[in-house]
Amino acid sequence: MIVRARAPLRLGLAGGGTDVSPYCDLHGGFVMNATIDKYAHAMVDDAPDGTVAFEVLDHDERIAFAPGACEQQDGKLALLVGAYLRISRDFLGGRQPAIRLRAHSDAPPGSGLGSSSTMMVALVTALADYFSLGLGEYEIAHLAYEIERNDLALTGGKQDQYAAAFGGFNFMEFHREDRVIVNPLRMKPWVLAELEASLVLYFTGVSRSSASIIDEQIRNVAGGESDSIAAMHRLKEEATAMKEALLRGDLRGFVRTLQAGWEAKKRMAASITNPHIDAIERVATANGALATKVSGAGGGGFMMFFCAPHDRVRLCRALDGQGGTRMDFHFTNEGAIAWRPT
Incomplete structure (x- = not known):
């Protein structure tokens, strides 16, 4: 079996x-x-x-x-x-x-x-x-x-x-x-389609250990570091705002919350961003990206960029010159599954 x-x-x-x-x-x-x-x-x-x-x-x-x-x-x-x-x-x-x-x-x-x-x-x-x-x-x-x-x-x-x-x-x-x-x-089907047309997923070429970044975040919260805790409060607010924007089909609101969440996240721990990530973000912004977000703990891995669909080709060409790799994707509603092949 x-x-x-x-x-x-x-x-x-x-x-x-x-x-x-x-x-x-x-x-x-x-x-x-x-x-x-x-x-x-x-x-x-x-x-x-x-x-x-x-x-x-x-x-x-x-x-x-x-x-x-x-x-x-x-x-x-x-x-x-x-x-x-x-x-x-x-x-x-x-x-x-x-x-x-x-x-x-x-x-x-x-x-x-x-x-x-x-x-x-x-x-x-x-x-x-x-x-x-x-x-x-x-x-x-x-x-x-x-x-x-x-x-x-x-x-x-x-x-x-x-x-x-x-x-x-x-x-x-x-x-x-x-x-x-x-x-x-x-989610409305047109919202999913617009998100897929607008989001670019880009691997920075750097795999990082999330443990050290999360450990810094944990120390900041346990030690009562006010700026880090305030940033996390803001992240909670942005999660609620994003939920509401997605349900309403408010893509402008989605862009605002995506970028605001990234700005708040960078305040949680010093190692969440670095000069390499900042440089990629500047290139992306100069080539049509309306919002940037690092997926996960930060420090490397995949970055997400939201752009108008007509700017997607320009943004992708600019990112291709930064040493990383783009990954095409679609959203899926299916969670973990198991099966027994015959």
Whole structure:
């Protein structure tokens, strides 16, 4: 038997960072995000050699254990092994059955598209189907979050897991005691079409570790750093404003909130932007970009630009000279899914 699964990557549109503790525990966090047709992929099948085997296909890394001898790993295999060990502990009574778990992603780690957390959701979705666990979206997202943050001690927020599990355009609320509410938006088709015609997604060529940036943000909130906390309050406001703009089809409002959110985000931690990002933003603005946003924690990864559709070709040509790579995409309403090919 083989089970395949995939989970969609997401664009962080507004409010990113307010889903990180302790801010969301103290003040509540609001995030507006949307999933795109780029995915993290996972596959589970019966191990042909009777081992417990793990493979990260896009990095050509592999490790195998005898059943019952599986131990947590570091590096790129950590997510796969961590997901398997948690499923074994919580649902299989500690039993470690012989399986082969493989994974790969359409985006590199550190991309700002939630790639690591999306991969964890894909892994949990695949394992839950393989072992017939019957988990729903909230359960999968929460379990993925706990594996990353508690079992693997990886720093980060909560939005990525829920975006990957649910899919679509969502306004998310994050409260104390891990209470999360996902509010799907009913988007007008013409608004989706206009967004796809106007947004340019650009990889800076720099993959960064979000942990150091988020750690700085956490220190600022825990230490009561007033400018950082005020910026996060503003990000919450912008997430609400963006939700309302999207539901009304107010694209001018969308542009205003996208840029305002980026300006507020840069005040959360010094490492969110850098001279390389600032230079790309200046080039984009000079060539038709009406708003800029770095997706994810910042420091590198993917940047988003909003332009009038008639300026798209000019903007893309200018970005092509900056050393990075553009990525074409479409929005998707489908969250994580698993299937068993015949």
